Amino acid sequence: MQAANSAHGDEVDRIVRAWGQELPELDVAPMQVLSRVTRLARHLERARAEAFSAHGLEGWEFDVLSALRRAGEPYELSPGALVQQTLSTSGTTTNRIDRLTARGLVERRPDPNDRRGVKVHLLPPGAAAVDGALHTLMSHEQQMLSGFGDAERDALADSLRRLLLPLDTH
Structure with a gap:
């Protein structure tokens, strides 16, 4: 996987560029956000499984x-x-x-x-068990967000909230 700051971007940038070449008439801009959310969810699931397992939980x-x-x-x-x-x-x-x-x-x-x-x-x-797992999980999640300042993290949380609110009401 390429570094996020590389000249060529990340894996999602590569995928979006490839689709742009193959299907130029299709607007794949939503992939810029939602494919990253999907990839982030996979990383988070791994971190959660590790944190829970470390404390004997599923x-x-x-x-x-x-x-x-x-x-x-x-x-x-x-x-x-x-x-x-x-x-x-x-x-x-x-x-x-x-x-x-x-x-x-x-x-x-x-x-x-x-x-x-x-x-x-x-x-x-x-x-x-749950307290231990939560402490371990929060350590993983803090590390995942370590590249963000408080204001950036708050802005990201607000944006994700706006995205999820209409979906969570159904």
Whole structure:
């Protein structure tokens, strides 16, 4: 892969130039942004997998545990809230809770406000795993963004937010 500051640009520049030669009538300008987002997503997925694995977690485990951790004291949510926050189905969430319970990372507790309800509670080993994974992940992500100043990072975040907002509402 070529360096971003080289005279010939990056791999996306090469791809866009090639399409421009092969199909000059087609506007491939969106590739300038979206192909880079795709490539960035692949790098981020690798960094996340590495961070989670270093703490004995898979991505889905991190998703569930982090939803519970972000909930604040007493670090518990209903299964329905976990479905919403992890964008998974009810059946998938039940299976995930079962597996995390078997690993001693969470437990089911009766919902004090609903006799038929259950809350999923984050246990100390689950909190330690998710906290460790998040620290490792943030180190990777800080490195990925190290070439940006605060204002540049904020501008990039704002631009990506504008791109995603209409897509996330569907």
